[in-house]
Amino acid sequence: MAxxxxxxxxxxxxxxxxxxxxxxxxxxxxxxxxxxxxxTLTNNFTIPGTESQRISDxxxxxxxxxxxxxxxxxxxxxDGAAFSAGQRDGVTSALAAIAELDGVRGVVDPFxxxxxxxxxxxxxxxxxxxxxxxxxQLTAGEQQLEQGQAQLDAQRAQFDQARAQLPPAQAxxxxxxxxQGQAQLDASRTxxxxxxEQxxxxxxxxxxxxxxxxxxxGVRLLSEDGTTAVASVQFDQQINAVSPELREAVQEExxxxxxxxxxxxxxxxxxxxxxxxxxxxxxxxxxxxxxxxILMLGTLIAAGLPLLMAIVGVGVGVGITFALSxxxxxxxxSPVLALMLxxxxxxxxxxxxxxxxxxxxxxxxxxxxxxxxxTGTAGNAVLFAGITVIVALAALAVPGLPFLTxxxxxxxxxxxxxxxxxxxLTPALLALMGRRVVSKRRWAKAHGHKHSAAAPLDTEAGxxxxxxxxxxxxxxxxxxxxxPVLTVLAGVLLxxxxxxxxxxxxxxxxxxxxxxxxxxxxxxYSTIGDKFGAGTNGPLIVVGSLPETADEAELTALRLDVNxxxxxxxxxxxxxxxxxxxxxxxxxxxxIPEEGPASxxxxxxxxxxxxxTDDVEExxxxxxxxTGQTAANIDVSxxxxxALPLYLxxxxxxxLILLLLVFRSILVPIIATAGFLLSLLAxxxxxVAIYQWGWLGDVFGVTNPGPILSFLPIILIGVLFGLAxxxxxxxxxxMREAYVHGDDPKAAVxxxxxxxxxxxxxxxxxxxxxxxxxxxxxxxxVRPIGFGLAFGVLLDAFVVRMTLVxxxxxxxxxxxxxxxxxxxxxxxxxxxEGAKLQRQQPGIPAADDRDEDExxxxxxxx
Numbered sequence: 001m002a003x004x005x006x007x008x009x010x011x012x013x014x015x016x017x018x019x020x021x022x023x024x025x026x027x028x029x030x031x032x033x034x035x036x037x038x039x040t041l042t043n044n045f046t047i048p049g050t051e052s053q054r055i056s057d058x059x060x061x062x063x064x065x066x067x068x069x070x071x072x073x074x075x076x077x078x079d080g081a082a083f084s085a086g087q088r089d090g091v092t093s094a095l096a097a098i099a100e101l102d103g104v105r106g107v108v109d110p111f112x113x114x115x116x117x118x119x120x121x122x123x124x125x126x127x128x129x130x131x132x133x134x135x136x137q138l139t140a141g142e143q144q145l146e147q148g149q150a151q152l153d154a155q156r157a158q159f160d161q162a163r164a165q166l167p168p169a170q171a172x173x174x175x176x177x178x179x180q181g182q183a184q185l186d187a188s189r190t191x192x193x194x195x196x197e198q199x200x201x202x203x204x205x206x207x208x209x210x211x212x213x214x215x216x217x218g219v220r221l222l223s224e225d226g227t228t229a230v231a232s233v234q235f236d237q238q239i240n241a242v243s244p245e246l247r248e249a250v251q252e253e254x255x256x257x258x259x260x261x262x263x264x265x266x267x268x269x270x271x272x273x274x275x276x277x278x279x280x281x282x283x284x285x286x287x288x289x290x291x292x293x294i295l296m297l298g299t300l301i302a303a304g305l306p307l308l309m310a311i312v313g314v315g316v317g318v319g320i321t322f323a324l325s326x327x328x329x330x331x332x333x334s335p336v337l338a339l340m341l342x343x344x345x346x347x348x349x350x351x352x353x354x355x356x357x358x359x360x361x362x363x364x365x366x367x368x369x370x371x372x373x374x375t376g377t378a379g380n381a382v383l384f385a386g387i388t389v390i391v392a393l394a395a396l397a398v399p400g401l402p403f404l405t406x407x408x409x410x411x412x413x414x415x416x417x418x419x420x421x422x423x424x425l426t427p428a429l430l431a432l433m434g435r436r437v438v439s440k441r442r443w444a445k446a447h448g449h450k451h452s453a454a455a456p457l458d459t460e461a462g463x464x465x466x467x468x469x470x471x472x473x474x475x476x477x478x479x480x481x482x483x484p485v486l487t488v489l490a491g492v493l494l495x496x497x498x499x500x501x502x503x504x505x506x507x508x509x510x511x512x513x514x515x516x517x518x519x520x521x522x523x524x525y526s527t528i529g530d531k532f533g534a535g536t537n538g539p540l541i542v543v544g545s546l547p548e549t550a551d552e553a554e555l556t557a558l559r560l561d562v563n564x565x566x567x568x569x570x571x572x573x574x575x576x577x578x579x580x581x582x583x584x585x586x587x588x589x590x591x592i593p594e595e596g597p598a599s600x601x602x603x604x605x606x607x608x609x610x611x612x613t614d615d616v617e618e619x620x621x622x623x624x625x626x627t628g629q630t631a632a633n634i635d636v637s638x639x640x641x642x643a644l645p646l647y648l649x650x651x652x653x654x655x656l657i658l659l660l661l662v663f664r665s666i667l668v669p670i671i672a673t674a675g676f677l678l679s680l681l682a683x684x685x686x687x688v689a690i691y692q693w694g695w696l697g698d699v700f701g702v703t704n705p706g707p708i709l710s711f712l713p714i715i716l717i718g719v720l721f722g723l724a725x726x727x728x729x730x731x732x733x734x735m736r737e738a739y740v741h742g743d744d745p746k747a748a749v750x751x752x753x754x755x756x757x758x759x760x761x762x763x764x765x766x767x768x769x770x771x772x773x774x775x776x777x778x779x780x781x782v783r784p785i786g787f788g789l790a791f792g793v794l795l796d797a798f799v800v801r802m803t804l805v806x807x808x809x810x811x812x813x814x815x816x817x818x819x820x821x822x823x824x825x826x827x828x829x830x831x832x833e834g835a836k837l838q839r840q841q842p843g844i845p846a847a848d849d850r851d852e853d854e855x856x857x858x859x860x861x862x
Contacts, residue, residue: 002380005423009375012427013368019428023312023421030319039326040241041335047401050635051610055543055627063581063588069239071247071270073098073254074524075110075229076263082226083111090260095231097253103246105236110221110229120213127206134199141192145185152181208553211560212577215567219539219576219592223531230528230536239269247271265524268512272521285773289347289766296762297354298439305354305429305437310346313421317342317414324410333711334407336774336782338414340789341719344770345389345415345726348763349382349422352730355759357430358438367434371427379423385729386419388658389722395650396718399643404711408718415722470754471743477753480803481746481810488811491804495678495795502684506692507641508598508707509633510781512537517703529596535573538597541628542566542575542589542609547621549584559587561620566591569612571605587622597630598706606631637710647714651721652677662729663736664827665817671808672732675800676724683716683792691784700787701776709784720792723767727801730763731756735809736817745814753806764797 012019047053075091077083083091088111099107159174166174221230233250235242247270254264286307293303321335356378360370393415396408430437469475473482480487512525528536544562549555559577566575566589574592581587591609593602609626617623652673659669687708689695694705735752739745771793774786809816819827 002376005379006372006376009372009427012424013371013431016428016431019424023425027315030316033323034319037326038322041330041332047636047639051625052627052632052635055625062586069235069242071233072267073231074265074527075257077227078261078263087260087262090257090262094254094257098233098250101249103236105234108232110231114222124209131202138195145188148185208556215563215576219574220532228531265520267524268521285770288769292762292765298442302437306347306350309350309421309426310343313346313418314339314342317417321410328406330406331403334410337407338411340771340774341411342414342418344767346418347766350426351763352378352382353422353426361438371430375427381729382422385726386415388725389415392718392722398650399647467751470750471747475754477750477806480806484807484811487807488804491799495682499681499685501688502681505688506707507637507710509710511597513704514780516701533573534596535593538630540591540626540631542591542624542626544587544622544624546585546587555584562622563589565616569608571601603634606634640710644714648717651717661827664819666819667812667816672728675804679792679796679800680720682795683788686791687784687788709781712784712788716788716792719789723793724796727760727797730760731801746810749806749809767793
């Protein structure tokens with residue numbers, strides 16, 4: 001591969017304008033496609049097959065009006081008093097305007113609901129009074145009936161005693177009168193019995209209405225003190241499909257209530273705009289990267305080259321991602337992850353090639369040969385390192401979770417583009433830059449150096465005094481290996497302590513409580529929690545399958561029976577029978593947990609409700625299932641944690657095989673993988689301490705500590721693995737090269753470390769800076785990802801790769817490179833650093849193959 005890349009670098013040198021033009025055309029084409037075909041990004045993280053998703057799909061068919069996206073508008077009086085008539089009119093007018101917007105299915109006015117509840121209570125009281133009056137009338141009528149019956153019975157008794165003494169005609173007339181009287185009494189009794197039945201029926205209806213009112217009162221939209229009202233806005237489409245324009249229109253109409261002395265806040269669903277993926281803070285990371293590059297490379301033009309390469313790679317990679325978002329449902333994290341990795345590896349990969357080229361030029365190598373050789377050697381390592389990152393990211397598809405697959409493939413595609421840019425556009429631009437890639441000061445310092453173009457870089461003649469000093473223990477490599485046992489113990493202890501919080505890791509998806517404290521989404525979330533209970537921010541949807549029945553009252557009673565059972569489940573604050581499908585077979589209940597959507601109690605409640613399904617069905621004949629956004633988030637988190645061991649196993653196995661091929665050693669892969677696991681756990685631990693426990697929350701803007709983003713662990717594994725293997729190859733390959741060339745095994749560790757430490761240090765600082773720029777992103781869910789990656793790279797690069805690994809390799813000595821003979825015959829020699837290329841010293845292409853402009857750029861000697 002090194003020879004192919006050597007030829008690629010030489011071709012890019014000779015055809016540099018063609019290469020630059022080709023990439024410019026690609027950028028224009030991708031940019032046009034992104035503008036023409038991009039769709040709306042979402043924060044919808046669903047996984048087919050989970051109970052919540054299965055029930056949601058069922059509702060979409062049976063009760064589509066119940067599954068449209070819903071947002072919340074919170075109105076609070078400015079003066080802290082109950083809503084006045086004017087303030088209420090202002091809110092009602094604003095909500096009426098929102099209801100008229102195209103795309104809004106309906107609006108729930110909190111004042112209408114409060115009035116309906118109050119009216120229902122008043123009607124119940126009136127009905128109860130009417131029933132009491134009817135009861136009194138019936139009781140009086142029954143008493144009169146009993147008295148009449150007693151009188152008639154007395155008359156009957158007197159008549160029977162005197163019948164023999166009465167004339168037949170008078171006796172017949174009296175008998176007829178008595179029968180008529182009995183008939184009247186029987187008719188009255190029948191009427192009273194019908195009235196009694198009607199009274200009992202009315203009492204049953206009243207009790208049913210009272211149960212409905214009590215159940216409906218469990219969810220309030222107007223606070224008890226009358227200062228806060230919550231309105232629900234239901235959209236025609238799923239919340240992730242609602243356009244930014246409609247969200248803005250809702251906010252504009254609702255803001256109309258502000259003129260009436262009302263503060264308006266909006267839930268995360270309404271104000272969230274994930275169309276922008278870069279904010280001001282991300283630019284800080286790039287600024288730090290630029291400073292590091294200037295300090296390392298010495299010239300603005302040389303420092304700008306890696307930044308330009310990263311921008312080109314990200315522009316093409318993320319542009320393709322956006323272009324595909326019109327065809328594929330894509331969550332907002334996908335382009336952000338692609339952007340983070342594209343910037344980081346794009347700078348690093350180009351830096352490796354530029355640094356090798358500069359070193360060769362300063363040692364007197366001719367321009368074209370230097371560019372080709374840098375592409376064949378450093379470029380070979382870049383290619384192999386890029387492949388490891390790509391494979392690790394593409395492996396995110398293995399767990400079979402659709403949104404994670406899209407996320408991994410979009411990031412892997414961007415990294416692949418960055419590798420192509422580094423291997424083609426970087427050598428082309430180096431050719432255009434000529435000797436300006438090295439500062440005048442460095443050129444002056446290099447004059448009189450003993451190296452020549454004829455001296456290969458890996459020969460004894462090319463060895464530097466720095467190698468000799470490194471072998472004797474100079475620099476950080478010498479410090480880390482001076483007392484290797486102590487170094488290893490201290491490093492492992494440090495990482496182990498940082499990793500302790502990882503044992504308490506809980507995962508979830510973000511809600512309004514994770515937003516910045518000064519955001520309207522956080523204010524809405526906090527106000528609802530304070531005034532209506534924390535669980536109101538994350539209601540659960542319970543779906544019941546009702547049996548066929550023609551009796552409306554029986555159906556209502558059955559729903560209320562189910563609702564009562566749901567209310568009795570521990571940690572349920574309230575349960576409300578919400579709606580029923582037209583065929584009367586599907587009922588929806590809204591269950592309000594005691595605590596917020598991200599709490600462990602709510603997570604347990606979802607499990608308890610699902611566990612209660614059999615008991616509810618046994619008592620009522622109605623099976624139930626749990627869905628809703630809160631339950632869906634819990635299901636997604638559980639599914640991701642189930643997939644985590646499989647993915648980690650794949651990554652660890654890949655790590656061992658990959659390093660076995662690269663370094664042809666048994667122990668080096670084990671050391672490298674163990675170091676990766678240590679830095680990974682430490683990164684988990686620090687992330688848990690800050691974002692779950694709230695340590696240093698003021699510093700990192702963590703206003704409401706809670707579960708870690710559910711897909712963060714699996715992303716950290718994939719990304720940190722790829723980057724850790726990058727640094728492992730760039731550092732340890734130098735150690736192997738020194739060892740293969742005959743240096744003492746322990747001296748080879750120090751010499752190899754000194755060769756790669758400077759560029760790896762710069763690359764790691766750049767990587768950390770880019771990732772750290774996302775720690776204060778405007779997208780709340782991006783922040784822990786940025787921190788986890790930045791801290792993980794920091795630990796892995798400086799504690800593991802540049803401290804623990806050299807110490808462990810120094811301890812092992814020549815045993816570090818042990819490989820069974822039979823395995824050595826089987827394994828291919830991948831030659832990542834292109835050592836064979838350096839030894840064979842390919843010749844410089846003939847001058848006849850170059851144009852006049854190229855001839856002026858070559859032949860630079862010091």
